[in-house]
Amino acid sequence: MNCIVVHYSEIGLKGRNRDFFERKLMSNLRRALSGRGCEKVSRFHGRVVIEMSKKPDMEKMRERLQKIPGVSHFSFALSSDREIARIKHALDEVAKKQKIKQKMKTSKTFAVCATRSDKSFRYTSRQLNEILGDFLRKKYKWKVNLSEPDTKFFVEVTEKMAFIYTEKIRGLGGLPVTSGGTLVSLISGGIDSPVAAFEMFKRGCCVVFVHFHNWTGQREVVKDKVEKIVKVLAEYQPRTKLYLIPFEDLQRSIIMKIQAKYRMIVYRRVMFAIANKIAESEKALGFVTGDSVGQVASQTLENLLVIYGKAKFPVFAPNVSRNKQEIVDVAKKIGTYELSILPYSDCCSFLVAEHPETRGKIDVIEKMESNIELDELVNSALRKSEIKKF
DSSP, rough: OOEEEOOOSGGGGGGGHHHHHHHHHHHHHHHTTTTTTTTEEEESSSSSSEESSSSSHHHHHHHHHHTTTOOOOOEEEEEEEEEEHHHHHHHHHHHHHHHHHTTTTTTEEEEEEEESTTTTTSSSHHHHHHHHHHHHHHHOOOOEOOOSEEEEEEEEEEOEEEESSSOOEEESSOOOTSSOOOOEEESSSSHHHHHHHHHHHHTOOEEEEEEESSSSSSSSHHHHHHHHHHHGGGGSSOOOOEEEOOOHHHHHHHHHHHHGHHHHHHHHHHHHHHHHHHHHTOOOOOOEEOOOOSSSSSEEEEEHHHTTTTTTOEEEEETTOOOOOHHHHHHHHTTOOOHHOOOOOOOOHHHHOSOOOOSOOHHHHHHHHHTSSSHHHHHHHHHEEEEEEE
């Protein structure tokens, strides 16, 4: 049987909660591979096994599996019964494909790496290496090289089946999405916030996105850009939701009633005031932002203390200690960078003063905010919001 053997790492350390995490991972795998040649997903003694159809789309399956948090590594494999003759037959089939694929000649080298999760199996791992290695050596005239072989044949013997493959494909690792609760991401359309959301995917969090758009002529351009970024991020988690919040009335009020150097701080506090209500409706347990300490004026420790003070839930900032290049590197890796650098003007850039405050004081900010009809404007913005699902 052609299959994919999926291994995890952190999930194996969860003790009595392991079943919960395994089920979450299996559910995410089923949804991600639906329509791509996946017939069945099941647990199999410390691993997840995906049974494939006769004509699976291998490249698409590989691409999707590399974007599933919780997957440490996976392999396209051939399964067999545990009888040594059956294992040899399956190994021979894999070897034939490898010979064709790499045009292996008699001068090529190989190694067999066998493991057994069932210690009652009649052969030890070392004995399996010797038996199966001798089989390949005699049949194909290949040479054994245990340190740097051209091809390594992996053989996993479990309680009921054996799996044979030649490649371990690295996954994202971490924990399966939806196993760690829900967060609300304040996504701007820049480089940083998509990276922050991605990092929380890997910790098992389901992320709901919230974007604030202003009333400039670029409104539709910015909304389209943000939707495209969220669509890319949706490949890493199932059932993604994006709130698009109009900021026109709040923007005007802030411009009229708040001194220029304080506008960015007030803007971000108002953003959290709106996000608080979304978090409550989504039963979220916190927020995630792209903040990196000292990167811009609003991200000094003093200003972050004032800004986060408006949040009713914990605020997580995975980029907090990263420099810009480190964030850019992750953005390129996950596929959001090229979209994030497209030119646009968001609410933040529109409100930035020439000399913004870098050490905001909470009493000063709250006094200025009292001049704004905040509750009414927040509720109005929420009523006019759009919700997109991916």
